[in-house]
Amino acid sequence: MEKVLIITGGSRGIGAATARLAAEQGYAICVNYRHDQEAAHSIVGSITQLGGRAIAVAADVALEGDVIHLFQTVDEQLGKVTALVNNAGILERQMRVEEMDAARLNRIFAANVIGSFLCAREAVKRMSTKHGGPGGAIVNVSSVASRLGSPGEYVDYAASKGAIDTLTIGLAKEVADEGIRVNAVRPGFIYTDIHASGGEPNRVERVKESVPMKRGGQAVEVAKAVLWLLSDEASYTTGSFVEVAGGK
Numbered sequence: 001m002e003k004v005l006i007i008t009g010g011s012r013g014i015g016a017a018t019a020r021l022a023a024e025q026g027y028a029i030c031v032n033y034r035h036d037q038e039a040a041h042s043i044v045g046s047i048t049q050l051g052g053r054a055i056a057v058a059a060d061v062a063l064e065g066d067v068i069h070l071f072q073t074v075d076e077q078l079g080k081v082t083a084l085v086n087n088a089g090i091l092e093r094q095m096r097v098e099e100m101d102a103a104r105l106n107r108i109f110a111a112n113v114i115g116s117f118l119c120a121r122e123a124v125k126r127m128s129t130k131h132g133g134p135g136g137a138i139v140n141v142s143s144v145a146s147r148l149g150s151p152g153e154y155v156d157y158a159a160s161k162g163a164i165d166t167l168t169i170g171l172a173k174e175v176a177d178e179g180i181r182v183n184a185v186r187p188g189f190i191y192t193d194i195h196a197s198g199g200e201p202n203r204v205e206r207v208k209e210s211v212p213m214k215r216g217g218q219a220v221e222v223a224k225a226v227l228w229l230l231s232d233e234a235s236y237t238t239g240s241f242v243e244v245a246g247g248k
């Protein structure tokens, strides 16, 4: 049976690195993205050039209708999903909690938490042996922020990752005897464009001295942990967290 992987937010950063590595390992890939069609199509092009199977599907994971359309498109064009990486995530300009308004909090929690729940729901419907599916694996992309709290920068983002951790623990137990494993990675400071959204594109350079390994991480280092958790090598691992954070 062909392995079919949906990566939310796969058009750049950690998601794009995961898409490339997964294609090398024989997965058919759906690269989901929100706005940047050109970037998503370029990842798909690099996979298909090497003989892999990949499609790009635009969907805002915060919107239920978009998520349903995303999974239906994959059903039709690649086959039933067997692996999901809940990677799409956002943060906003660095500020203290007393400055945060409800609109911002709603955007953060909608994209990071509700998006992951909706995608997990659609994946479970297709993977669970309870629904006649073949089983599968889900990896949620959390963050070390869930246990550090990100004071003075984005406590809202950190709290959304705390919710992802709890989703991982609860869902893992809920579907453990239905053939589905659910795990998470907690990246530390990784060189991607996400830090520009916080207003500090070079944030990793500023904070890297606080990392025991004294360096930031590369997206592919996170992708390798994600791929291990998705693989049969991790067959007895569920409800677990892999830290990819240089000891932070």
Ligand code: NAP
Binding pocket: 008, 009, 010, 011, 012, 013, 014, 015, 032, 033, 034, 035, 036, 037, 059, 060, 061, 062, 086, 087, 088, 089, 090, 111, 115, 141, 142, 143, 144, 186, 187, 188, 189, 190, 191, 192, 193, 194, 195
């Ligand atoms: P990034 O470079 O900013 O990429 C984010 C990706 O998510 C883009 O492909 C973006 O697509 C997509 N996206 C954003 N909102 C979306 C939505 N509502 N629906 C669908 N796609 C959406 O981020 P990254 O650094 O690779 O981060 C990936 C994940 O790792 C996130 O969950 C992040 O919280 C987590 N993480 C990152 C770090 C780090 O240091 N980089 C550390 C810990 C955890 P468009 O460009 O089309 O909008």
